[in-house]
């Protein structure tokens with residue numbers, strides 16, 4: 148459904164992502180792992196349209212989307228979260244999430260000024276969507292709390308909810324469990340499984356190996372921007388290059 | 401007590417107060433000052449929509465204010481157009497120029513945007529100042545007509561002008577209120593919060609930033625046109641950076657990104673300026689520290705400070721957090 152062909156992103160002289168061929172397992176949980184600075188987030192940024200690739204392509208449903216701006220990519224059903232949640236801390240959880248469905252609405256300035264029927268209907272639609280996804284991620288009780296006052300784990304859930312509010316087919320999650328304790332990590336893993344059960348394709352970046360090995364069905368390993376391995380958790384576990392990259396790969400390079 | 405001070409009652413109370421003011425004050429000078437303050441408020445609302453709600457601080461605002469004023473002045477004085485067509489056309493012209501500037505200016509962000517618009521503002525000022533053939537240069541433009549009568553209603557007395565400007569101000573506030581509380585406003589706020597996040601939520605940041613910018617210049621144009629018809633003489637100074645900074649101070653003191661901030665800030669500073677007139681330029685010795693204190697201790701100005709206090713007060717009374725926040729957001 149979504150694949151990259153020889154995807155490359157260069158920053159000046161630095162090649163952050165190099166000739167990466169990768170395809171997502173439809174409806175499954177996919178994972179990208181790799182040492183710090185391997186180019187994982189950059190890969191996400193290119194796929195989601197935030198960066199233009201230097202060369203190569205991103206193919207979605209048979210179409211090259213690598214030149215589309217991020218908002219168009221989102222419209223096609225590709226959502227994402229960020230490594231650091233970009234939430235608006237001084238607003239409620241609900242207010243943060245309600246704008247997530249905006250891309251599925253048509254109301255313009257005049258609708259807003261004259262409060263047309265369309266605007267009212269669409270605002271209702273956005274509200275319902277927000278409540279629905281907040282329920283899905285288990286935050287029904289925190290709808291009206293300020294984001295500053297909720298825990299790190301809850302913030303991650305809000306970020307999930309925001310991505311889900313866009314009605315995505317694929318969700319890219321950049322280190323969804325960074326800075327979160329093991330118990331909470333397990334709970335977030337469950338949430339990701341629940342998303343996959345809903346038919347959403349997931350692709351996440353993670354450093355927590357144990358969790359990834361249990362959760363993912365397909366893993367890609369990046370090192371210095373290059374794909375060094377790809378396969379099932381079992382295959383990755385026994386891959387020579389991966390072991391090398393993780394145990395002092397930087398010393399040998 | 402809370403019931404009496406419900407949002408609706410406060411708004412009605414303020415409108416009644418504003419409507420009665422001319423009869424209470426019975427003083428043309430106060431009327432003049434307040435009418436002028438209303439005009440500034442309209443401009444500040446435009447600035448606040450862009451800087452406060454969308455996160456783009458434009459320093460060209462006085463430039464667009466001046467374009468609105470000169471558009472009205474030139475159309476009526478030089479092109480001898482009727483007042484009302486000119487009054488409608490002036491904001492349209494301002495918005496058109498705003499659109500062109502916006503397309504280029506919005507390629508930049510943050511302080512680069514501020515610096516770029518600072519230059520644009522100065523260029524607008526220079527054009528007005530130097531293009532004597534068109535604008536009259538430093539001599540300015542005189543003989544701008546007051547608003548023409550609407551049927552039997554004459555708009556030439558100070559009281560009538562006061563009500564005229566008040567009406568426009570209320571309309572502007574209504575429009576801004578609706579924008580802020582609709583999907584359009586939520587879109588702007590999402591951009592202010594994080595452009596990358598907004599983009600990845602499918603929001604066209606380019607289109608929405610341009611919309612916000614153009615709207616801000618529209619309100620500047622309306623304010624400028626009102627100013628020209630009220631003062632009836634304009635010079636290049638109204639496009640000067642000083643005016644941009646005045647507007648900024650009104651906005652920041654009142655509360656950037658709040659709905660009532662422009663009213664509170666403008667009234668307070670205009671009132672202070674009036675009372676401190678004997679200090680002449682030394683007034684700045686008071687405004688400077690005041691501004692600094694506010695920026696440090698209450699980034700969302702007086703309104704933000706009161707809203708925060710109000711939220712806490714409600715929390716302490718164990719009222720639903722939800723309602724408190726709503727109140728705080730909406731003042």
Ligand SMILES: Nc1ncnc2c1ncn2[C@@H]1O[C@H](COP(=O)(O)OP(=O)(O)OP(=O)(O)O)[C@@H](O)[C@H]1O
Nearest residue numbers: 158161163181182183184185186187188189190230
């Ligand atoms: N916008 C940018 N401009 C210049 N260099 C960048 C930019 N973004 C990333 N890089 C560089 O590209 C390389 C890959 O960074 P990236 O953030 O993709 O790594 P990562 O695999 O996500 O690492 P981490 O696990 O630490 O999040 C790094 O060397 C980084 O410094």
Ligand SMILES: [Mg+2]
Nearest residue numbers: 187188189230
């Ligand atoms: Mg990263």
